[in-house]
Amino acid sequence: MKTLNVIKYVFAIVGAAMLVGAFALYTNTTSFLERSETAQGTVVELIRSRSSDSTSYFPVVQFRAAGGREIEFQSNSGSNPPSYNRGEQVTVFYEPANPEDAMIDGFFSLWGAALIIGGIGSVFGLIGVGIIAFGVMKSRSKAYLQKNGVQIHASLQGVEQNTSLTVNGRNPFRIVCQWQHPQTRELHVFRSDNLWFDPTDHVDQEKVPVLVDEGNLKKYWVDTSFLPKLAG
Incomplete structure (x- = not known):
């Protein structure tokens, strides 16, 4: 956004x-x-x-x-x-x-x-730098997974709103899917990056591709490239 x-x-x-x-x-x-x-x-x-x-x-x-x-x-x-x-x-x-x-x-x-003034400036600066740093880390993690990650196909569970983030009175949407590890039988839930439009009408498949780090399944990226691009 x-x-x-x-x-x-x-x-x-x-x-x-x-x-x-x-x-x-x-x-x-x-x-x-x-x-x-x-x-x-x-x-x-x-x-x-x-x-x-x-x-x-x-x-x-x-x-x-x-x-x-x-x-x-x-x-x-x-x-x-x-x-x-x-x-x-x-x-x-x-x-x-x-x-x-x-x-x-x-x-x-x-x-x-x-x-x-220094205290207020520190708060503003930390928020701004924090958001920028978070975006940089997300981009690096995504690039790493695209190069080294393993693709799995998780079952689509639906679309939810991320109520923990509000911008201009709006909450973004996330695609939610889950996958059961074939060896450990543990169930893993994956959520996509924030989407600033409701993707419900554009998700018609039962499986969603997810790139995961085999050594740490908490590191993942839900591939939403199948969705239409939001007009700028």
């Missing part, structure tokens, strides 16, 4: 971009701390900011920079409940050449943005 192919690359690209952004934020903060000075400040106000589904409180801090200049700034980091109280004393990092560029000395204030 083209949508799934697009999704995996979008997730991988978005994840990579967010990780790059998180690293840039980390580098910028590290550089800022290296060239900054510290001062004691006081939380003078908490600015409430509302979004569609949440409320955050951003502290406003006053401090005196070197030379006696009074500076007031609003932190870029907000939370609910508030991380600070009015009148609370805090340590402030600021740039001597531009004291308005200041940050509260707190883990989340300094590193929160990089941590959040």
Whole structure:
């Protein structure tokens, strides 16, 4: 399905971009701390900011920079409940050449943005890379079985929907067949790769070809080449 192919690359690209952004934020903060000075400040106000589904409180801090200049700034980091109280004393990092560029000395204030963006980016990246890696492994397994596998003919059991996978509100279909090992008498159930159309009307044979690894029957590929191709 083209949508799934697009999704995996979008997730991988978005994840990579967010990780790059998180690293840039980390580098910028590290550089800022290296060239900054510290001062004691006081939380003078908490600015409430509302979004569609949440409320955050951003502290406003006053401090005196070197030379006696009074500076007031609003932190870029907000939370609910508030991380600070009015009148609370805090340590402030600021740039001597531009004291308005200041940050509260707190883990989340300094590193929160990089941590959040990096965490979300990692999730997106892992999903995208995971889907891509799974597809590559499936393709390699299929190629190996086409070259080295043994073909058997399993009895058709029917067509099922794979409810564990949903894309755009749709579940793919799989052909289900089974085969009894002539020596061990064990019954093996095989399922085809996901199909994004219902193949029921196109499966009229009693037997379905399956390529298996004789040394490990859990490695198999149901040959669906007899089905019509889904138009792109």
